[in-house]
Amino acid sequence: MEHARPLPSYLVQRYHGWKATTYAENHAWYERLAAEGQRPRAMVISCCDSRVHVTSIFGADQGEFFIHRNIANLVPPYLPDGDHHGTSAAIEYAVTALKVTHLIVLGHSQCGGVQGCIDMCHGKAPQLEAKESFVGRWMDILKPKFELVADIEDGTEQARQLERQAVVASLENLMSFPFVNSAVENDTLSLHGLWTDIGAGGLEYYDPSSQKFKPV
Structure with missing residues (x-):
């Protein structure tokens, strides 16, 4: 080459x-x-964003986390169609081969992927609407959640809320994987949704009982 x-x-x-x-x-x-x-206890699905440093946030050493990164920390729905699915393959390996006991989805502030989704929903990103756009088709995973934040007038707050909804969407899609669903039901795997504020260093977790994110 x-x-x-x-x-x-x-x-x-x-x-x-x-x-x-x-x-x-x-x-x-x-x-x-x-x-x-390797015998990691947890898998972390985080964004590709260079400002999100998972091991530093948790003070982790080599061998502690099985980490998968993609645009906007998204998990697609379970779809065994024979095509290439890097995120789904990583999840399968972590749950079925490594037997991780915790699966963490970590979202973050100022996420460019989420902003791209917002721009698409406002009709301001025709380049992402093109069929050839890998980023645009990936952000289609998040599009259904936009209706939950569509009425928020403040652009910054709208983005922060959709960033959190990206985490929720991924948690929901994780449960569509039979081996994840089975492990959760058998209490051998727990799912966790987190969102971090890059500038302030804050960390929030998703509380399903209130359907809100709360400070850790």
């Missing part, structure tokens, strides 16, 4: 710095992880 290139120098320098410090100080732990395999 002739288009591949060497890493930029700043990443090479960072790698060597990591190898000489963090890895050198914890090499026994890394070797154990390699030899014994």
